[in-house]
Amino acid sequence: MTPHNPYVAVVPAYNEAETIVGVVHALREHTPTYDVLVVDDGSTDDTCSMAAAAGARVLRLPFNLGIGGAVQAGFIYALDNGYERMVQVDGDGQHMPEEIELLARTMDESPEVDIVCGSRFLTDKGYPAPISRRTGIHIFAFLLSRIVGQRVSDPTSGFRLYNRRGIALFARDYPHDYPEVEAVLMLHFHRLRMREVPVRMLERGGGQSSIRSGKPAYYMVKVLLAILVGLGRRRPVVEPGDAAPVTAGHGL
Amino acid sequence: METRIQVVAIVASVGLLLLILELVRQRRLLERYALLWLFSALIMVGLAVWQGGLETIARTIGVSYPPNALFLVAFGFVLVLLLHFSIAVSRLADQSKVLAQRVALLEERQHSAQMSGPAPLTVPKDPARAGRDS
Numbered sequence: 001m002t003p004h005n006p007y008v009a010v011v012p013a014y015n016e017a018e019t020i021v022g023v024v025h026a027l028r029e030h031t032p033t034y035d036v037l038v039v040d041d042g043s044t045d046d047t048c049s050m051a052a053a054a055g056a057r058v059l060r061l062p063f064n065l066g067i068g069g070a071v072q073a074g075f076i077y078a079l080d081n082g083y084e085r086m087v088q089v090d091g092d093g094q095h096m097p098e099e100i101e102l103l104a105r106t107m108d109e110s111p112e113v114d115i116v117c118g119s120r121f122l123t124d125k126g127y128p129a130p131i132s133r134r135t136g137i138h139i140f141a142f143l144l145s146r147i148v149g150q151r152v153s154d155p156t157s158g159f160r161l162y163n164r165r166g167i168a169l170f171a172r173d174y175p176h177d178y179p180e181v182e183a184v185l186m187l188h189f190h191r192l193r194m195r196e197v198p199v200r201m202l203e204r205g206g207g208q209s210s211i212r213s214g215k216p217a218y219y220m221v222k223v224l225l226a227i228l229v230g231l232g233r234r235r236p237v238v239e240p241g242d243a244a245p246v247t248a249g250h251g252l
Numbered sequence: 253m254e255t256r257i258q259v260v261a262i263v264a265s266v267g268l269l270l271l272i273l274e275l276v277r278q279r280r281l282l283e284r285y286a287l288l289w290l291f292s293a294l295i296m297v298g299l300a301v302w303q304g305g306l307e308t309i310a311r312t313i314g315v316s317y318p319p320n321a322l323f324l325v326a327f328g329f330v331l332v333l334l335l336h337f338s339i340a341v342s343r344l345a346d347q348s349k350v351l352a353q354r355v356a357l358l359e360e361r362q363h364s365a366q367m368s369g370p371a372p373l374t375v376p377k378d379p380a381r382a383g384r385d386s
Binding site: 057058060062072073077 | 349352353355356357359360364
């Protein structure tokens with residue numbers, strides 16, 4: 001293994017060739033103690049070569065897995081390579097690398113916190129999103145806050161810093177399609193501590209959101225179902241020694 | 253039930269049973285997926301042969317026309333089989349996700365072993381791309 005920094009920044013990217021170079025450069029500039037890992041989620045453009053040329057390590061998935069599978073590949077990478085912390089940053093330039101320091105400071109000050117989450121809704125600066133999306137986020141936030149017994153203001157934020165415990169949990173099991181909301185629920189069930197800090201988020205620099213236009217209703221239903229099912233799942237993650245989650249023999 | 257429809261039902265369900273057995277024999281159908289098929293085919297054969305049984309079942313569940321009971325049972329099996337396949341497909345999706353992640357991790361490890369230090373990677377030629385997922 002080549003020698004590396006103690007921390008890693010994971011950037012999931014699907015067809016983000018326009019913005020990925022800027023994101024990688026900004027990360028290398030603002031966070032020199034972080035290795036940059038771009039997870040190319042089966043892009044059909046040259047996201048992969050652009051990211052590599054910009055100096056990032058690249059995990060190239062052979063086909064598109066969706067955001068959940070891509071980020072989980074990052075968790076596995078971080079776990080395998082012994083990184084102490086992993087920060088997740090979107091590949092579209094929505095998150096500001098200079099604010100990673102904010103997340104990291106919270107984790108330094110409170111070592112009991114396993115995940116620090118950047119929230120758009122803790123500042124007055126306002127987040128430029130259509131009202132429908134904000135409403136949806138607030139509904140999730142309301143439900144989740146009730147369930148986990150702690151205020152969660154921005155459960156869909158993908159700007160998160162994890163410590164070793166967080167990395168280990170999500171390397172083992174991370175939700176598939178729209179993972180952020182369900183991940184908060186998993187944290188709760190596994191008694192990991194989460195804290196939110198206010199961050200700013202920009203408009204997307206280019207490319208397409210993982211919540212593609214015209215799909216918000218599908219997104220809402222899917223995530224609500226995930227929350228509901230997640231509630232009934234007492235132990236969502238396989239502990240060492242349990243039966244494998246995917247086995248050859250299971251049918252009806 | 254008329255004799256003619258009974259003959260048709262027997263021929264069809266026995267044919268299905270033989271087809272399944274043949275597929276398993278040729279290893280084109282795994283036993284683990286064949287069991288449910290075999291079970292439903294056997295039940296269908298039984299109902300086709302044992303006419304009184306079908307009438308009893310129809311009376312018990314309140315179906316006035318016995319052949320409809322046969323369709324009902326068959327439909328139930330189809331539903332269960334479809335669910336069985338959805339489970340199988342979910343498992344395959346999970347397995348292929350794990351494989352894709354492992355391949356990517358191995359490729360990256362191979363690259364960083366070839367390079368000395370975190371120098372820019374040379375990117376391999378594009379493998380065949382699958383379409384975007386749902």
